[in-house]
Amino acid sequence: DAKTTQPPSMDCAEGRAANLPCNHSTISGNEYVYWYRQIHSQGPQYIIHGLKNNETNEMASLIITEDRKSSTLILPHATLRDTAVYYCIVRVFQGGSEKLVFGKGTKLTVNP
Amino acid sequence: NAGVTQTPKFQVLKTGQSMTLQCAQDMNHNSMYWYRQDPGMGLRLIYYSASEGTTDKGEVPNGYNVSRLNKREFSLRLESAAPSQTSVYFCASSLLAGELLWQYFGPGTRLTVT
Numbered sequence: 587d588a589k590t591t592q593p594p595s596m597d598c599a600e601g602r603a604a605n606l607p608c609n610h611s612t613i614s615g616n617e618y619v620y621w622y623r624q625i626h627s628q629g630p631q632y633i634i635h636g637l638k639n640n641e642t643n644e645m646a647s648l649i650i651t652e653d654r655k656s657s658t659l660i661l662p663h664a665t666l667r668d669t670a671v672y673y674c675i676v677r678v679f680q681g682g683s684e685k686l687v688f689g690k691g692t693k694l695t696v697n698p
Numbered sequence: 699n700a701g702v703t704q705t706p707k708f709q710v711l712k713t714g715q716s717m718t719l720q721c722a723q724d725m726n727h728n729s730m731y732w733y734r735q736d737p738g739m740g741l742r743l744i745y746y747s748a749s750e751g752t753t754d755k756g757e758v759p760n761g762y763n764v765s766r767l768n769k770r771e772f773s774l775r776l777e778s779a780a781p782s783q784t785s786v787y788f789c790a791s792s793l794l795a796g797e798l799l800w801q802y803f804g805p806g807t808r809l810t811v812t
Contacts, residue, residue, distance in 0.1 A: 616797055629702070629788055629803030630741070637797075673740070677799050684729070684794050686801050688741035 589613070589676045592692045598668075600698050604661040608674030611655045617676050619650060620686060621659050625670040630688070633659065633672075664696045700724055702804035704789050710810045711779040719774040719807050721789030727802075729792045730772035731756075732764060734785040735806075741788065747772055779811045 591609040598604040610619060618637050622630040634641055636648040636657065647660040661668050673691040677684055705720045723730065728749045733741040743756030747766040761783060763775045772791075776783060786808050792801040 618798060620799070622801075627735075627786055627806065627808075629790075629805055630801075631803070632800065635798065671740075684792070684799050685731070685743065685746060686792070686799060687743070688733070690740040 589678065589687065590674045590689060592672075592674050592689065594690065595693045595695070597695050597697060598661075598664045600666060600696055601663055604664040604668065604694055604696065606659040606661075606672050606674075606692050606694060607656065608658070609656045610674070610676050613654055613676050615654075619648070619657050620675045620677070621646070621648065622673045622675065622686075622688070623670040624673070624691070625667075630673065664694075666696050666698065668694065669696045670694060702789055702791055702802050704787075704804040704807050706807060707805065708808045710812065711776075712812055713780060715779050716775065716777050717779065718776075719787055719789075719809075720771070721773065721804060722771045723789075723791040723802070724770065725791060725793065725802065726769065727791035727793050728769070729794070730766065731790040731792070731801075732762075732772070732774045733788045733790065734758065734783075735788065736785050744774065744787075776809075779809075781811045783809065784811045785809060 620635045621633040624630045634648045641648045650657045671691040675686045678687045702723045731746040732744040745764040747753045750769045786806045789804040
C-alpha cells in the first residue's frame with residue numbers, strides 16, 4: 587500500500603523545468619511527503635521533503651497543495667543526469683515501526 | 699562515514715544453493731531494511747528490523763531469512779535460491795528524528811539465480 591499515486595513515466599527537454607506530480611489523498615495531518623530518486627539501479631537517494639509549506643533546496647523545489655492531497659516536485663533546469671526514477675513517498679506506521687513504502691515511481695527521461 | 703555498505707556487489711547462484719547477503723551501517727541507526735527490486739519495478743520490502751534483536755516481515759518475505767546481528771549489521775539469507783529470486787537487493791537504514799524519517803540506501807547486490 588504505497589499511499590501515493592504517480593504517473594509511470596514522463597519526458598522533459600534538457601534545460602527545461604521538470605514537474606513531477608504526486609497524489610497522496612489519504613495523507614494525515616502530520617505526515618511528511620518525501621521524494622527520492624534512483625539513478626540507473628543505484629540505491630535511492632533522498633531529494634527533498636515537506637509538510638505544508640513549499641520547500642526548496644539545492645536539488646529541487648517541492649510544491650504542496652493547500653489541502654495536502656497532492657504535490658509537485660520541480661527540477662528547475664533538468665539535465666541529462668536527472669534521468670532517473672522518482673519516488674513520492676509518505677511514511678507508513680506498520681507493525682510497530684516507521685517505514686517508507688516505495689511504489690513504482692515516475693521514470694523521468696530528460697532528452698537532449 | 700561509509701554510510702550503508704553491502705557485500706557482495708554481484709553474485710551468481712545455481713538453483714538450490716544458499717548464500718547470505720551482508721549489510722552494515724555506521725550511522726548508529728536503529729532501523730534497517732532489506733528490499734528487492736525486479737527489472738522495471740519499484741522497491742519491495744522483504745524484511746525490516748526496527749531495532750537490534752527484532753525483525754519483522756515485509757511485503758515479500760517468502761524464501762528469505764534475516765538476522766540482526768547487532769545494531770550495525772543486518773544480513774539476508776537465501777536458504778535455497780530459486781530463479782524467481784533473481785533481483786537487485788538493497789539494504790537501507792533509517793533515522794527517525796521527530797516526525798521525519800530519513801532513509802539511506804546501500805549500493806545494492808545484483809543476484810542472478812540460474
